[in-house]
Amino acid sequence: MSGIIVEINKLEKEYQGLKVLAGLDFTLKKGEIVCLLGPSGAGKTTLLNIMAGLSAPSAGSCRVFGKLSYVFQEDRLLPWKNVLENVMFPGGKPDAQKAKAILEKLGLIDFVNYYPAQLSGGMRQRAAIARAFYAGGDLLLMDEPFQSLDMELRLRLIKELIGLWEVRRNTIFFVTHNLEEAILLGHRILVLSAAPARVKKEFTVSQDPSERLLEEYKGLKKEIEAEFILE
Structure with missing residues (x-):
C-alpha cells in the first residue's frame, strides 16, 4: 500500500471482559508526525504495544509496513x-x-x-x-517520553526531536496527554476518547513552526482542547 506505513482497521482490545479499545480506524503515512492525544487510562500504551507486536488485538487488525523502533515512557x-x-x-x-x-x-x-x-x-x-x-526503521513509536519532565525541557526535546526527524523523515507516532506537546510536534493530531477508546476527531496542524505562534492558531488550540476535555 503505497504511502501508508500503518493501517488500523476496526481494532479492539479487551482485558478480562473490559473493553479498552473500541473499534479504532486510522492510517499513518510515510514521513509524517502524528500525535495521539488522550486522557490517562484511555488505552494509548495498549495501542502502541499492539502496533509493536507486543500484544494481540481482540478484534480487528493492525498492519505495519516496515521496521519500527519504540521509545517507552521509561528510558530503559x-x-x-x-x-x-x-x-x-x-x-x-x-x-x-x-x-x-x-x-x-x-x-x-x-x-x-x-x-x-x-x-x-x-x-x-x-x-x-x-x-x-x-x-x-520506518516508524518510531513514542509513549509519553517527556511526561516526567518540566515544560522548558519538553520544549527543548521537542525541538531536538524535530531536528532529527528533518534529517531522517521517518514516521513518528507520538502518544501524549499533553495538548501543548501535540500541537508543537504533530502534523496531525488524533484525539482519543476515554476508555473504551475511539478516535473522536482528527486535526491537521500547519507544518510551518512559525505559524504555531500566530494569534489565529490559538483558535485551533481551543478547538482541540474542547474535544480533548469534553467527554
Missing part, C-alpha cells in the same frame, strides 16, 4: 553500559560514528562515557531517543 537504559554503548545496543555491528552523530544532535556528545545513574532524567530520555534513531 542498561545501567551497566555507558551512553554510547546503550545507543548502539542492540544493533548488529556497532557504528560509533553514527551513534555519536545522533548524540551530538541531542546535546549528549560530551556524555558518551557517562552511565545512566550519572545523568538527569532529561538526558536519559535523550539517550533513549538517540538509541531509537540509531536503530533506524
Whole structure:
C-alpha cells in the first residue's frame, strides 16, 4: 500500500471482559508526525504495544509496513553500559560514528562515557531517543517520553526531536496527554476518547513552526482542547 506505513482497521482490545479499545480506524503515512492525544487510562500504551507486536488485538487488525523502533515512557537504559554503548545496543555491528552523530544532535556528545545513574532524567530520555534513531526503521513509536519532565525541557526535546526527524523523515507516532506537546510536534493530531477508546476527531496542524505562534492558531488550540476535555 503505497504511502501508508500503518493501517488500523476496526481494532479492539479487551482485558478480562473490559473493553479498552473500541473499534479504532486510522492510517499513518510515510514521513509524517502524528500525535495521539488522550486522557490517562484511555488505552494509548495498549495501542502502541499492539502496533509493536507486543500484544494481540481482540478484534480487528493492525498492519505495519516496515521496521519500527519504540521509545517507552521509561528510558530503559542498561545501567551497566555507558551512553554510547546503550545507543548502539542492540544493533548488529556497532557504528560509533553514527551513534555519536545522533548524540551530538541531542546535546549528549560530551556524555558518551557517562552511565545512566550519572545523568538527569532529561538526558536519559535523550539517550533513549538517540538509541531509537540509531536503530533506524520506518516508524518510531513514542509513549509519553517527556511526561516526567518540566515544560522548558519538553520544549527543548521537542525541538531536538524535530531536528532529527528533518534529517531522517521517518514516521513518528507520538502518544501524549499533553495538548501543548501535540500541537508543537504533530502534523496531525488524533484525539482519543476515554476508555473504551475511539478516535473522536482528527486535526491537521500547519507544518510551518512559525505559524504555531500566530494569534489565529490559538483558535485551533481551543478547538482541540474542547474535544480533548469534553467527554
